[in-house]
Amino acid sequence: MKNNKFYILLAPIIISAIFCAYSGNESYKKFTDLKDLNEKLYKQSLVFQTIKSVIQEHDTLIGKSQEDIKRLRDNTLKNTQKFINSIRKDDRTEIRNINKLKELLANLNQNDKFDELFYEFFQNINGEIDSDFKQDLDRDFPLIIKAYATTLSKIYNQLSLANNTKYYVKNIFINGPLFSINSNVRENIYSVKDSTPNLDMLPKSKLKENIYKDFNQFEANYQAKKIREDKAKIAFSEKLNIEDIILIKQYEDDKFILLLDSAINIKNELIELTKSEKISFGIKTFFEFLLCGLLILSLLGISARLKFLKVLIDKSKYISSYILSSKETSADNAISKLIKTYEDLKETYVKDSSFFQIKDRYILSVSKKLESINKEIFTSTAALKIETNNSKKQVFIDTIEKNANIMTSLYNNAKNISNVKKYSECNKTEIFDPQKSFEEILQANIVYSQSKKINFISYLDPSLTNELEGNLNSLKTAFNSIFLASLSMSLRHQNIIIAIKKVQKEFDRSGLCSVSFSIKNSSAAMSEKQISDIFSDDENSLNNDESEFYLKIAQIYLKNLESKLEINSFPSIGNEFKFVVIFKTTSNYKDFDIKCNHKLAFLQDANVAYNEAFKQTTKDLGLKVDMLTSTSPSITKNYDAIFLRNTNKQGQDIKNPLILKDPLTPLSITRLLCLGEADIMNKNLNDKPKILICDTNEIYIDITASGFSKFNCEVVGVCNKKDLKQAIKQGDFDLIFVGSKFFEAEKNSIQKNLDLIKTAIQNAKIPIILMLSNTSNIDGDSVKEYFNAYIKTPINSDELAQIFRKFLPNFGEIAIDESYLAKSENIILFKKSPMENKIFSSALGEFYNTLETTNSFDELLTKIKTKTYGIVLIDENVKDFNYEELTRVVDKIRQSQKADTRVLIFGAQERSEFSFVKVLAKNITKAELSATVREQIDSMGTSYAKSSYEFIKFNA
16 A cells, blocks of 8 residues: 555646646647638638729729739639639539629620629629638637727728728619619718728727728728718608719729728738747647647656566565575675675676677678679579570589579578577586587587588597586587588588597596697688677678687677686687686596407598597597508408497498498497497308309309399309319308309319319318209209209209308398388377477477377377378477387387387487487577487488399409
């Protein structure tokens, strides 16, 4: 109740606002009244001006005046046209007046007819004017205007009487001196005792003096002619002679003109006065309404402020009571905390504001670039349409292609910018696994480097084994921004080398860990001015280069990490961007625990920097890996497994490869070792056997080789002894099949040729199988002592399978399983709410055509059972989530439908029971999520061995 007393302060403002509104309304009424009066006066002035000009022209035509008839006629026409233009076309009275006026103008030179028409015309129009004018006198006009209006109304009455008198005198003149008039006429004539209008109500002015002066002079002139005696004769019905009647008529005509001039002059004065008063009331109305509006705005502002103060008082009381409830907390400490919180919020706002200013300015520059490029493309396209010279056409095509590439780059840059998180979203600390988190950071940037064909080289220190605590989101944003800056500087096929190392190991004892992040590129070195502009706080120092934009953004987030960016420029080498971040270490320790007793090698890449990074990583992991430069079988067969980069095309013949995909990290190496451990221990189970076929001609070899096509094996065919010896020397074969034709050419050829084969294989225990055709003269049972087994041709698959099982037991079942895991790009997403579904759907925009969402766990299971999906994205915190049921359904579908379905779970709990399940971090970025889904889809269909039947004809 006490707080409501504040609102009493608003009462004076409310009263003032009401008063201003009322006063403004009254002023507005007066303004509109004056406006109407001014319009009427202007119209009346046109009427009187027209009447005066008509009378003057008539007097000249009948010889009463000697003025210039052309000038008078022009004046009459001008005034008449103005009067006609001013009337309302839908008013019958005004139209009638116009018709009368036209008739009057048509009879200007007909004296009697003119007088008759003029009398009727003036009586009508003057009566209407006077009647309408008297209604205006009832309005609330200023006194000065009322005085003028009242005086003008009296002159209208005098004009009407003068017009009557003129008409009656005209009748006396027409009927002669013996004409007698009735009492009404006589009274009208005699009533005009004094022709001077009453101007007493008008203020003293020159106009008033001139009117009195003119009328006094007028009366004096006619007094000498005994006008009063003649008028008295009319009044007392005395007979008049012609001269008396002419004098009276002349008197009335001149008086009428004089009254008309007075009315016109007073009317003009009144028009100016109403204009002035109208402007005055208009200004007054405007300011009164303006003041009313300002008072209302003030009222609203003060009301909102009082409401805010009321809430603030309530919260202050709550905070005060909360502080007082804790004996350990003092008011000073609480206020200090509040002040610090406010300062932190203010700092966050400043950084966010700076962030958006930089972002908006760059996006604006991108828009301008795109506009310029568009114009150039349109120009080139237009020129291309009309150009006939092929060389010039190619120039235009090259221009269009260049600009299209630039537009794509600008679009990608703008898309990357939109994915950059604002400062306030990254201001949180969390505990994370450095190996896993830093690998995800590297993985997120692989997508950008691949689109530009950049050679991505990375080194991640394996000694970072303890979990760290720090602001991971700010680190991701800063690192990604610096990477994008470095990428924007680089040309296609250039190097970007990333190194993440642990430094200052003495911090370990104090619970801190210092990590150095370095990104090097081999692009053109930055100038000193470019570097100084990046560190400048001046907004004008930011140009349109995207690299500078990204580096500006990175600095904002590095300040949040209490770190700073260092830029080193090396001419002819490139640029290095480096920063150091200090994290807290935790007691959680995750060692790699690699137990590998196998002989390993690495096939060196064409890129020396990549080789150095791999060598350093394996050394830090404690692995002994030999460096190879050749893929010769005589060398590679000495190793259990050989590492090679996935871009290395020299390793196609390696039987036991461990393919390294970018980015190179300790985890990527250990994963390959773990996945390949069973392969290394039992390499023959996953390796396909190598078969040698010997026969006398290529046709027989082709026919025989086709019998092996249903088996997972490699077949090499030879058709002469020379190729046989060379093939055995170069290849490591598991079985040798020899055609019977090979031994039928000469006597004792079986033993002789067998000795040749055994000498070539250096007496290795390789089974030799004889292939007997239906037309062969060799009996299979008779040659058992020479061969391990024999088989009839054409080869039967079941018999061949028995031979494989007998002689190659270590290879297991090598018959090709024609049912393989199918690849599907269909994706289904289930987050906690429809809104989150929309947000994550937008993050996966590139999969728009194959992405579906669901809003319940049961619906998700139903869809998975009825349609094949490649990726199932689900949040572990959704309602009714059942991990066991989900994996059971997916595993059953993978087996029954042979679908390579993967399950990606947003959550914190580790899940390693199934190879098709992967856990995603809850705070995964849009770019990281999109890259992960793309990686999973690209690797589909590889769950079963990729090996298959292969046939090679050997040529020495």
